Amino acid sequence: MTAPTTPHVDIHRAGDRMKTRISWLDSKHSFSFGQHYDPDNTHHGVLMVNNDDIVMPGQGFDTHPHRDMEIVTWVLRGSLVHQDSIGHSGVIYPGLAQRMSAGTGILHSEKNDSWRLAGSEHDEHAEPVRFIQMWVLPDEPGISPGYEQLEIDDELMRGGLVPVASGMPAHRNQSAITIANRGAALHVARLQPGGSVQLPEAPYLHLFVAQGEVSLEGAGILSEGDAVRLTASGGQRLSADAPAEVLVWEMHSRLGG
Structure with a gap:
């Protein structure tokens, strides 16, 4: 399919997201x-x-x-315990990149109960966990299930857009974890007051403001939970007057072509 050639910027505000709210979960869906x-x-x-x-x-x-999906989880606050049917178990926390390839099929659970791994049944951690979970379509169905994680907190503290999860050849020696899609990459930036980054250029970009508030060239102020979907675009400057964290998906293909 031919790549789009007409630039388009589509802003989606945090309050317009679909919501699932039950006693233990507050989930907002982009x-x-x-x-x-x-x-x-x-x-x-x-x-x-x-x-x-x-x-x-x-x-x-x-x-x-889950089946035939690349699942990337990014924790913003607290900790999340992952366990799956291929033998992986661990705690995900801020600054730890994690990917699960569902492939031919995998079972997993995600709980806010890290204290129990230490053998205590007492709720020693009263903090809710907040995380962003992102699903990306793999290049091919039926791959072997897999798991990967790596702590990259130090690299994020240096500033700039950090390739966190990528299947793109350009990031082969740069990204923290790999995904089974050769045309997609997740970048994360922790912006300090006065800091800025430039968005990559790609047929499809998805910018999500995970924490704080930022200003996007040509789009204005974006608050926590806001997202921007860009088509045939990129190169815009993203800046912050106060600490902020953004997640940027760079994508060179789309679902169905």
Whole structure:
């Protein structure tokens, strides 16, 4: 399919996201998810899910299946315990990049109960965990399930857009973790007051303000939870007057072509 040639900037405000709220979960969905379905809002590029989740202490997602999806989880506050059917178990926390390839099929759970790994049944950590979970379509179905994680907090503290998860050849020796899509990469930037970064150029970009407030050239002020979907664009300057964190997906293909 021919790449788009007409630049387009589409701003999606935090308050307009679809929401799932139950006793232990506050989840905001940038795209159609679960019972929330909008045929005009199913994906951008190859990004199909961008969920902003808050899970209460001692609670979480019980064991459930996934298939043929690259799942990247980025924790912003607190800690999240991951366990899966191929033998991986660990705690994800801010600054730790994590990817799970569902492939031919995998079962996993995600809980806000890290204290139990130390053998205590007491709720010693009363902090909710907040994390962004992103699903990207892989290049090919039926790959072997896999898991990868790496701490990159030090690199993020140096500033700039850091390639956190990528399948692009250009990031082969740069990204923290790999995904099974040769045309997609997740960049993260922690902006300090007065700091700025330039967005990469790509047929499809998805910018999500994870924390704080930023200003995007040509689009204005973006607050926490806001997202921008860019087509045939990039190169804009993104700046912050106060500490902020942004997630940027660079994508060179889209679902269906």
